[in-house]
């Protein structure tokens with residue numbers, strides 16, 4: 001399905017809002033001075049992930065402040081906001097990637113299918129398979145295309161034999177929209193692919209270990225517009241099987257791909273709402289200022 005034929009809003013009205021003169025007051029918004037409780041509904045029915053009162057500290061720096069947010073099943077949630085507002089830090093909480101950072105501590109509660117992911121009994125290796133991650137810069141292993149995909153299922157024991165492993169490799173590459181392009185060169189290094197193909201290889205690698213959620217941290221920032229459009233179309237297809245959380249600096253991208261958008265500012269989650277509403281009728285003054293380019 002192409003971006004144009006998506007069932008959710010495709011972002012046509014953003015520019016209209018961005019054209020508003022910088023001095024024009026935006027009616028019906030809360031003032032920037034009001035308290036920083038999140039505007040909008042942070043919960044959804046039967047969430048895949050439920051975050052409650054999450055705080056993250058780097059030493060004495062309070063980077064994420066008391067954030068509560070649900071991620072629904074088959075939902076794409078975009079996180080937007082100015083540089084340094086805590087989007088990536090919050091994203092990394094969802095599969096405990098912050099555990100790898102020395103002075104980083106996380107408080108609050110994060111549940112995946114009702115299970116506390118920070119509980120002592122949780123093994124982060126299977127957790128990170130269930131909540132996969134795609135990074136800003138494609139990072140294929142220095143191995144063949146085939147091995148990039150086969151490695152995860154092999155170490156997680158997902159295939160009983162070679163034939164099953166091969167089937168996982170093929171299915172994952174098909175789901176990532178890469179199979180037709182590379183089916184005749186599976187032995188070539190993953191690094192020999194173009195940037196956009198490498199990013200889809202990384203998505204296929206995440207898919208191969210049966211994730212429930214895929215986290216994407218600016219997955220298109222190193223890609224050209226055509227490769228970006230391919231990834232965006234792919235996200236639209238993948239959300240029939242997975243929940244997706246994407247951090248993006250591109251409001252147009254958030255508008256095109258996401259069902260809900262969360263606006264972050266200085267470590268706070270300011271507002272969360274259906275994407276169309278955020279970009280056409282934001283409630284909070286800070287959201288409105290960001291959408292209209294007054295802060296950035």
Ligand SMILES: Nc1ncnc2c1ncn2[C@@H]1O[C@H](COP(=O)(O)OP(=O)(O)OP(=O)(O)O)[C@@H](O)[C@H]1O
Pocket residue numbers: 058061063081082083084085086087088089090101
């Ligand atoms: N490893 C780290 N050690 C110390 N402080 C950090 C670390 N990573 C991030 N920070 C700080 O935490 C805050 C939030 O950073 P984060 O990278 O999460 O923001 P962001 O919204 O994703 O920014 P950007 O859009 O620029 O990627 C910033 O003040 C940043 O300097």
